[in-house]
Amino acid sequence: MxxxxxxxxxxxxxxxxxxxxxxxxxxxxxxxxxxxxVIKISIQTDSLKAVNAIQEGFSRNSNSALIRRIHQILKMVKQWKIQRILREENTIANSLIKM
Structure with missing residues (x-):
């Protein structure tokens, strides 16, 4: 879901x-x-680079417009978490991208 x-x-x-x-x-x-x-946001990705970019962006300004937009959205909610998951566990997202 x-x-x-x-x-x-x-x-x-x-x-x-x-x-x-x-x-x-x-x-x-x-x-x-x-x-x-929105009360809580949960982000799951199989990209360690994406996890690091989002987490590190809060301590310094990011050059990426996408990362800055993600930070704008996360500042609007009280709770959020980001989690790296294995690519094998991310099969539904991968199949949607390949459509």
Missing amino acids: DGSIRIEEGFAATGGLVHDHNGGWIIGFCRYLGNCT
Whole structure:
């Protein structure tokens, strides 16, 4: 399951899927949630470089517009965490990128 929100407007949506033991799609869903307030953000990536760039950017200014935008968003919420996960555990995100 995953979700998305436009923080400035508060529009939120979620979606998810169920797959079998081979990774085959069984059923999926998506739903508009309406106006929401973000309380906590969890970022998962298989890129150690991305984790370091986001964490180090808070101690100094980043040259990356994307990292600066991520920091702007994270400053709007009370709690956030970033976690590096193994590429093998990130199969759904990898398959979506390859579509």
